[in-house]
Amino acid sequence: MKIHILGSGVMATAMAYGLKNAKFEVVIVGRNKDKLELLSNDFETCEYGSKFDITGKNLILAVKPYALKSVCSLLEGEANSCVSVLARTSLEDVKTNLKAKNIAICLPNIAAEFNSSITPFMSQGDTKIIEEILNGFGKCVKFETKNELDAASVVAGCAPAYLAVVAEALANAVVREGVKKDDASKLVSGLFDGFAKLLEASHPALIKEAVCSPAGTTIEGVAKLEECGVRNAFFEAVKASCNKQRS
Ligand SMILES: NC(=O)c1ccc[n+]([C@@H]2O[C@H](COP(=O)([O-])OP(=O)(O)OC[C@H]3O[C@@H](n4cnc5c(N)ncnc54)[C@H](OP(=O)(O)O)[C@@H]3O)[C@@H](O)[C@H]2O)c1
Numbered sequence: 109m110k111i112h113i114l115g116s117g118v119m120a121t122a123m124a125y126g127l128k129n130a131k132f133e134v135v136i137v138g139r140n141k142d143k144l145e146l147l148s149n150d151f152e153t154c155e156y157g158s159k160f161d162i163t164g165k166n167l168i169l170a171v172k173p174y175a176l177k178s179v180c181s182l183l184e185g186e187a188n189s190c191v192s193v194l195a196r197t198s199l200e201d202v203k204t205n206l207k208a209k210n211i212a213i214c215l216p217n218i219a220a221e222f223n224s225s226i227t228p229f230m231s232q233g234d235t236k237i238i239e240e241i242l243n244g245f246g247k248c249v250k251f252e253t254k255n256e257l258d259a260a261s262v263v264a265g266c267a268p269a270y271l272a273v274v275a276e277a278l279a280n281a282v283v284r285e286g287v288k289k290d291d292a293s294k295l296v297s298g299l300f301d302g303f304a305k306l307l308e309a310s311h312p313a314l315i316k317e318a319v320c321s322p323a324g325t326t327i328e329g330v331a332k333l334e335e336c337g338v339r340n341a342f343f344e345a346v347k348a349s350c351n352k353q354r355s
Pocket of ligand 1: 115116117118119120138139140143170171172173175178179193194195196215216217218265
């Protein structure tokens with residue numbers, strides 16, 4: 109399938125590489141000649157020009173949310189599909205600004221580059237084509253209400269930053285205990301790799317139970333995390349991001 113990605117920033121390029129890996133034909137459409145020149149080593153690129161014809165095309169909209177109106181004012185015709193990745197932007201916002209037979213709003217994350225984004229979405233029209241596109245850079249989960257989508261988007265879009273804090277904290281903590289910086293990074297990266305596989309096969313509570321032996325070393329650490337309120341910190345972080353997402 110041929111996909112036109114409107115935008116050439118961080119999220120646009122992450123999805124472009126993922127889709128290319130999955131054998132999609134990717135065209136990056138942008139306004140910045142220098143950025144497009146760089147990307148032209150890996151992708152077909154083009155500028156919007158004074159008008160850009162979207163008739164029959166499959167689009168991914170990946171500009172900043174405030175740019176929705178100005179970018180859409182350049183678009184002519186009716187696209188076959190349009191997937192918007194714009195935060196804090198509703199299906200209605202997209203439909204008001206652009207014509208497409210099948211429309212979705214979603215929040216991917218930058219693991220899209222490695223075909224590993226988990227992408228929550230809401231759609232109108234043919235869900236199959238939307239899923240085919242979103243599965244091109246990872247996995248996707250469909251939601252029916254904006255309220256659910258906003259909360260799900262925090263896990264998919266914001267939680268990579270939360271987990272980056274966890275990963276950095278773990279690495280720093282073992283450096284404090286005498287492990288070299290590079291070894292600490294390798295250990296933490298290996299931990300996340302292995303943990304992803306465990307999580308696919310089991311529930312977090314069961315993983316925790318399996319690792320904590322009675323009066324052992326792990327339960328001491330878990331008790332300290334609880335004492336420091338780490339669980340509540342995550343509840344508060346998700347609430348804060350959800351509030352912002354819904355504002
Ligand atoms: N980064 C993430 O982790 C993430 C996750 C989920 C969703 N998103 C969403 O993805 C979208 C892009 O975010 P990003 O992180 O990729 O930002 P970014 O790296 O700053 O890229 C923004 C893109 O929007 C383009 N743009 C901005 N204003 C424009 C305008 N008036 N006309 C045409 N193009 C315009 C920029 O073009 P120039 O290069 O020419 O300035 C650039 O290509 C946002 O809507 C964001 O909500 C991002």
